[in-house]
Amino acid sequence: MKPNLRAWLLSTSMSLLTGCSLTPPKTFTFQADVPENFTVTGTANYKPAPGETCIAPTGEAFTTGSLFFKPEQPKTAHQVEFKVPLTDDDHGCSMVLRGLKLMIEGQWGKRELDMSLASAGFSISDEPSAHLPANSTPPVRVFKRQCQWFFRTAGPKRFIRKILQCKALGANGQMAKPMIGGSLHRDQLADSTVKLVLSVAKIEKPYYKGWWIETPKGWKACTGVWGTQNEEPCTKPYKFLESFKMPDGRDCTVYPNCTE
Template identity: 55%
Template sequence: MFAPDRPVHFTRQSPSVHNGLKGLRLLCISAMAWAVSGCSLLQTESFNFQAELPENFTISATTYYDAASGESCPGHKVVKSDQPKGTQLIELKLPLTEKVKGCSRVLKSVVLNIEGQWGKRELDMSLQKAALYIRDEPTETTRPFPASGPLVFQGQCQWLFRTVGSRRFIRKILQCRALDANGVVQKSLAGGSMLRDGLAGRTVKLVLSVAQKEQPYYRGWWLETPKGWRPCTGLWGTNNEEYCTEPYKFLDSFKMPDGRDCTVYPNCTE
């Protein structure tokens, strides 16, 4: 006689095992999504830009891109801070890569638009630029990243004064230049260059200061005296400031922004 076949038993999974399998399936799906979206994740790479500004200064950035793969799709965009005007520490997030209409682009440079307010009226302002350059290979001027903390570029802004118009009103022009490691003013614009490799997620900081003493816009057209700067005239026979030559001859007066008639700057009267 043959023994009857043994019955087959199906074991019901416990809730914990079922949830574990469900979690494993979700993990696998997430991993597949990560792999599929790898390119789009790269497109969101960025770095943090900070600007430490003097009082009455503000800054915005214009980012310039080139095609990543030899295509012809350069472009640029303006990035402005949403922080209140007058904030002296500006922070911007600047994308390193992006994709526009199927064209992949990489960041090549950032032009920093500096605005300084020198008077109370809205038009009493002047613009100057600084720049950041992103290099794929190191050069003599490429700055290395520190082991920790931000990569800092130092700059100094100088207010330059002159007279304009038939009434010879004082106007001011902003000039910002880079500072070297010893704090010496350079001829180049504020900012500098850095390597693309390692830039993602890091912070780059521009620290701007203002020179304590203002200078004439036209060098040699004003004479510095113990009481202040006096505008020369007489060389070309006009009623405006001109190059100083001996014997010195000075303008009778010029006007300060508030309308005062003055003979020396910035003290107004001798």
């Protein structure tokens, strides 16, 4: 084969290869506005598309696949963002999104382990939604939710630890029972934005209801019911812990003011 002909065939083959790129899957954008020292990661879960059977290398059928999203850096100081594909072919078969699970991480202290996790989730509905006008801008769904810090003592030295809970907000602005999340319509997701706006309650509460008494100087932990020097249910006449430790090692009698 002549050199010029070989070069022409090679360049033609490369042009055909580069011109036949696969169409990227449609996506939606997930955003989370988060308080200081909070972040959100996500796991998109997929199921076989209608009529599709997914076979693992072992020969067994499987019915779920996952993609994990962890933003390298927040879009801003208080926002994370990632794009979620509506379909997934990375597992050797055609799969469609069935839900998005979120992990909300809040850091309450300076040490790496001074953190707590709360979960949230969005399910994908195949029920038809209200049709959008032609050429309309993709919708932005905004979910406003609130997180609450709860405190307790733990361990033989009774160090303060904090637990995070995040829930929906009721019509009166108070935290409701349902967990964070919601349902999203598949036929409105492509090129849309789903936004989670998180706030934090200003006042912390005891993790165990009825185990602390609120005083003008702060919260005091009860003890005495079971004859230990640990945090226990409050009963009259009230008996309080002699002291507990703040995360920085201080011995305190009230939370969060430390001293009475």
